[in-house]
Amino acid sequence: xxxxxxxxxxxxxxxxxxxxxxxxxxxxxxxxxxxxxxxxxxxxxxxxxxxxxxxxxxxxxxxxxxxxxxxxxxxxxxx
Amino acid sequence: xxxxxxxxxxxxxxxxxxxxxxxxxxxxxxxxxxxxxxxxxxxxxxxxxxxxxxxxxxxxxxxxxxxxxxxxxxxxxxxxxxxxxxxxxxxxxxxxxxxxxxxxxxxxxxxxxxxxxxxxxxxxxxxxxxxxxxxxxxxxxxxxxxxxxxxxxxxxxxxxxxxxxxxxxxxxxxxxxxxxxxxxxxxxxxxxxxxxxxxxxxxxxxxxxxxxxxxxxxx
Numbered sequence: 001x002x003x004x005x006x007x008x009x010x011x012x013x014x015x016x017x018x019x020x021x022x023x024x025x026x027x028x029x030x031x032x033x034x035x036x037x038x039x040x041x042x043x044x045x046x047x048x049x050x051x052x053x054x055x056x057x058x059x060x061x062x063x064x065x066x067x068x069x070x071x072x073x074x075x076x077x078x079x
Numbered sequence: 080x081x082x083x084x085x086x087x088x089x090x091x092x093x094x095x096x097x098x099x100x101x102x103x104x105x106x107x108x109x110x111x112x113x114x115x116x117x118x119x120x121x122x123x124x125x126x127x128x129x130x131x132x133x134x135x136x137x138x139x140x141x142x143x144x145x146x147x148x149x150x151x152x153x154x155x156x157x158x159x160x161x162x163x164x165x166x167x168x169x170x171x172x173x174x175x176x177x178x179x180x181x182x183x184x185x186x187x188x189x190x191x192x193x194x195x196x197x198x199x200x201x202x203x204x205x206x207x208x209x210x211x212x213x214x215x216x217x218x219x220x221x222x223x224x225x226x227x228x229x230x231x232x233x234x235x236x237x238x239x240x241x242x243x244x245x246x247x248x249x250x251x252x253x254x255x256x257x258x259x260x261x262x263x264x265x266x267x268x269x270x271x272x273x274x275x276x277x278x279x280x281x282x283x284x285x286x287x288x289x290x291x292x293x294x295x296x297x298x
Contacts, residue, residue, distance in 0.1 A: 003101055003109075004101060004102035005101055006100045006102055015099075015107075017133060018099065021084060022084055024083065029111070029113075029133060030082075030111050031110060031111075031112055031133035032109055033112075034107065034108070035127055035135050036127050036128050036135065038122065038138075043126050043138070044117055044122055044123070045117070045120075045121040045140060048117040048121040049116050050115050050116075050122065050130075051096075051129060054108065055108040055110050057095070060117065062123075
């Protein structure tokens with residue numbers, strides 16, 4: 001969760017996060033994602049996003065079946 | 080998400096990640112996670128991800144079904160039937176279906192509140208590649224893992240017979256041991272069609288059937 005990096009010839013050990021000035025003020029934080037193990041959309045619930053270790057952004061596609069049961073007929077439907 | 084940043088006086092709009100040389104060789108990717116919308120419950124169990132704050136946390140989600148998977152079907156029975164018939168049709172890929180019968184479950188998401196005994200009568204698939212169904216429980220005569228088998232005794236079964244055919248067995252299982260809590264999970268791979276025949280009882284198989292929910296999930 002941290003990297004030994006070189007910036008402008010200077011070595012920085014164990015860097016978990018890089019903060020860079022934003023154009024409009026403030027800073028933007030970028031995090032080391034090497035330890036993320038997500039590697040497929042099917043590992044996320046539908047519609048949510050997260051990054052894989054390589055920086056790929058995944059959008060989930062997992063859905064849960066809808067189940068309903070008629071209280072009178074006892075017919076249970078799955079869709 | 081992406082950020083508009085400035086480095087050495089130059090502006091770089093919409094930067095989703097930065098790549099920095101590593102000591103030794105290679106590069107390290109640092110990503111802006113502020114747009115990440117996943118939380119632990121949205122991510123598959125065992126997978127790690129950065130949440131929107133940049134924290135690396137494990138996913139906790141189990142169940143659900145792939146978006147390309149479609150499960151349709153009906154479940155029909157009455158409280159006085161000797162058994163219940165279930166037919167499901169599935170199209171898609173992946174790991175489509177697991178089946179549970181909870182006689183007195185009060186919440187679809189709660190698998191541990193069984194207070195009834197139950198019986199698994201049979202299940203089969205036309206094109207089956209079953210994973211290892213699992214069973215766990217307490218106060219029950221049986222525990223551990225059931226592998227593509229069904230209980231075939233009419234009372235107090237303590238062993239399983241292999242059901243290697245693609246037809247519904249009429250054999251039954253009647254668990255007369257008191258069960259305080261139990262759960263049953265059966266995961267089946269890549270089915271194109273599946274029929275399930277499961278019944279739960281309160282006083283043996285021939286007694287009135289009580290059921291509350293069907294739970295289907297995939298992973």
